[in-house]
Amino acid sequence: MPSPDQTSNTVDFETARKQLLAASQAAKHSKRPLTLADLYRQLNLRLQTSLEIDRLLEMFFTDIQGVLPFAALLYRHEETDLQLTLGSPAAAHTASYRLHYEAEELGEIILQDTQRIDDHRLNQLEALLGCLLFPLRNALTYRRAVQASLRDQLTGAGNRSAMNQALAREIELARRHGHPLSLIMLDLDHFKDLNDSHGHRGGDEALQRVVSRLKRQLRNVDMLFRYGGEEFLVLLSNTDAKDAALVGERLRAAVDQHPFEIDGQPVHLSISLGSATYRAPETLEQLLQRADAALYRAKRSGRNQLSIAL
Numbered sequence: 001m002p003s004p005d006q007t008s009n010t011v012d013f014e015t016a017r018k019q020l021l022a023a024s025q026a027a028k029h030s031k032r033p034l035t036l037a038d039l040y041r042q043l044n045l046r047l048q049t050s051l052e053i054d055r056l057l058e059m060f061f062t063d064i065q066g067v068l069p070f071a072a073l074l075y076r077h078e079e080t081d082l083q084l085t086l087g088s089p090a091a092a093h094t095a096s097y098r099l100h101y102e103a104e105e106l107g108e109i110i111l112q113d114t115q116r117i118d119d120h121r122l123n124q125l126e127a128l129l130g131c132l133l134f135p136l137r138n139a140l141t142y143r144r145a146v147q148a149s150l151r152d153q154l155t156g157a158g159n160r161s162a163m164n165q166a167l168a169r170e171i172e173l174a175r176r177h178g179h180p181l182s183l184i185m186l187d188l189d190h191f192k193d194l195n196d197s198h199g200h201r202g203g204d205e206a207l208q209r210v211v212s213r214l215k216r217q218l219r220n221v222d223m224l225f226r227y228g229g230e231e232f233l234v235l236l237s238n239t240d241a242k243d244a245a246l247v248g249e250r251l252r253a254a255v256d257q258h259p260f261e262i263d264g265q266p267v268h269l270s271i272s273l274g275s276a277t278y279r280a281p282e283t284l285e286q287l288l289q290r291a292d293a294a295l296y297r298a299k300r301s302g303r304n305q306l307s308i309a310l
C-alpha cells in the first residue's frame with residue numbers, strides 16, 4: 001500500500017504579508033482605471049497585513065483616494081485613548097460613522113472634504129468601510145492586550161515592565177542626542193497609617209485618586225509609572241533640572257492642597273519626592289539611585305517636600 005503523502009512546510013508572516021501586498025498592487029498597476037470592486041479587493045488584501053491601527057487607517061485613506069478622494073480622515077477610540085488625523089482637516093463637509101461589531105465599540109471615523117458628499121459617494125464609502133471593520137477589531141483587541149500588559153491594574157499608571165522599557169529607551173535617546181532627561185521618584189507619606197485607619201480598600205482608593213490628580217498635572221508626553229506599592233516614578237523627557245523641580249513642586253502642591261475623599265470622608269495626603277537629571281555617562285542604575293537618595297532625604301527632612309539629587 002502506498003504511504004500517504006506528508007508535506008511539511010512553513011508559511012512565515014513576512015512572506016505572506018509581501019504576497020498580499022503584491023497581489024493588492026497588481027490591480028493598482030493595471031492600465032484600466034481602478035473600479036470600486038478592484039478597490040474593495042485591494043483593501044481586503046492590504047488590511048490583513050497589519051495590527052497597528054494607525055497603519056491600517058493610513059492604508060485605507062491612501063487607497064481610497066484613487067476612486068473616492070477625501071481631504072481628511074479623523075478617527076477616535078476613547079477606551080484605548082486613541083486619536084488620529086490623516087490628510088488636511090477641512091470641516092466643510094463631513095460624513096461620520098460610529099463603528100460597531102456586535103456590542104463592541106470600534107470607534108468613530110469621520111471623513112471630511114471641501115466638496116459636498118452626495119448619496120452616491122456615501123454609499124461607496126460605506127461599502128469600503130465594511131473592509132475596515134474586521135481588521136480594525138483585531139487591531140483594537142491587540143492594542144487592548146498590549147495596553148493591559150503595560151498598565152498597573154489598580155491605578156492605570158504604567159507598570160514596572162512599561163517603566164523599564166521607557167527608561168531604557170529614554171536614556172538611549174538622551175545619550176545619543178544629548179537631550180536633557182529628568183525623573184522624579186515619589187512616595188505617599190504615612191500610607192501605612194491610612195491603610196490602618198481606612199482599611200486596604202480605602203488605601204487602594206487613595207492610590208487611584210492620587211494618580212488621577214498627578215496625571216492632571218502632567219503633559220501628555222510625561223510618563224507616570226507605579227513601580228512599587230505606594231511608590232511612583234515620573235519620567236520627564238526633554239526636561240532639565242530646573243523644569244523638573246517646577247514639575248515636582250506642582251505635583252507636591254496638587255496632592256497637599258485639597259483633601260481627598262476616601263470612603264466618603266475627607267482625608268489629607270501628602271507625597272515626598274526626589275528628582276534627578278541625567279548626567280552622561282552615568283548608567284540608568286546610577287540615575288535611579290540618585291533619585292532614590294533624594295527621595296530618602298525628602299522623607300528624612302520631614303516629608304511633603306521635594307529634594308533634588310546631588
Ligand SMILES: Nc1nc2c(ncn2[C@@H]2O[C@H](COP(=O)(O)OP(=O)(O)OP(=O)(O)O)[C@@H](O)[C@H]2O)c(=O)[nH]1
Pocket residue numbers: 154187188189190191192193195199200201202203204207228229230299303
Ligand atoms: N491599600 C494598599 N496598600 C498598599 C499597597 N501597596 C503597598 N501598600 C501599603 O503601603 C504601606 C507602605 O508603608 P511604609 O513603607 O511603612 O511607608 P509609609 O507608611 O508611607 O511611611 P513613609 O513612606 O515613611 O512616609 C504598607 O502598609 C503597605 O502595605 C496597595 O496596593 N494597596
